[in-house]
Amino acid sequence: MISFVFLLILSYLTGSISGSMLIGKFKNVDIRKSGSGNAGATNALRTQGILFALPVLLIDIGKGYIAAEYFTNFSIESKIFLESDYLFFGAAAIVGHCYPIFHNFKGGKGAGTALGAIIAIYPSSIIPALFVWVCMLVLTGFVGFSTILAGFTITIFSLIDKSVLNTFHFNDINIFCMFISCFILFMHRDNISRMFKGDENQFKKVMIFKNILKK
Numbered sequence: 415m416i417s418f419v420f421l422l423i424l425s426y427l428t429g430s431i432s433g434s435m436l437i438g439k440f441k442n443v444d445i446r447k448s449g450s451g452n453a454g455a456t457n458a459l460r461t462q463g464i465l466f467a468l469p470v471l472l473i474d475i476g477k478g479y480i481a482a483e484y485f486t487n488f489s490i491e492s493k494i495f496l497e498s499d500y501l502f503f504g505a506a507a508i509v510g511h512c513y514p515i516f517h518n519f520k521g522g523k524g525a526g527t528a529l530g531a532i533i534a535i536y537p538s539s540i541i542p543a544l545f546v547w548v549c550m551l552v553l554t555g556f557v558g559f560s561t562i563l564a565g566f567t568i569t570i571f572s573l574i575d576k577s578v579l580n581t582f583h584f585n586d587i588n589i590f591c592m593f594i595s596c597f598i599l600f601m602h603r604d605n606i607s608r609m610f611k612g613d614e615n616q617f618k619k620v621m622i623f624k625n626i627l628k629k
Contacts, residue, residue: 429510478530
């Protein structure tokens with residue numbers, strides 16, 4: 415069995431493995447030099463296409479899932495601060511993705527890795543979050559804005575599910591979901607700024623209602 419601190423560091427290092435940089439090695443591409451300069455799946459899709467972005471996304475999701483789902487099994491110290499260590503391991507992987515030690519602390523924005531952690535920790539919140547994400551993306555074309563709202567959907571869902579329907583008992587899942595929402599908002603602060611300035615990139619092809627009205 416392994417100590418909590420070691421597994422926390424290991425979770426961060428796992429998160430620091432960049433899917434875009436790893437796939438980029440095989441393709442001889444550094445997406446940090448293209449598009450928004452962000453080493454995440456969205457920029458990978460926008461600059462390199464779906465065949466590049468899909469494995470990037472799967473790697474990013476996978477490392478969040480692995481850290482949250484499996485690393486707890488090796489911990490000799492359970493229930494240290496909250497009810498379960500896996501929340502800390504999932505959070506550490508997300509931070510590692512955004513600030514990877516292997517790539518000068520310049521990574522993605524955490525959505526894919528957060529999704530992986532949420533799948534492991536609180537899978538029932540995925541459907542409402544994805545529903546909000548898809549709806550907002552179709553309506554606005556803004557990936558970052560849609561991701562922020564999806565993140566807060568997870569928090570709202572957890573408050574209703576884990577607190578209101580559970581005699582208002584505030585628990586560790588609520589805290590983790592709030593961390594996810596606030597951290598994703600923080601990582602997308604530049605997207606929000608560009609939206610207000612009218613400079614934010616849009617995926618106009620997915621705005622099906624606007625495209626239908628144009629016809």
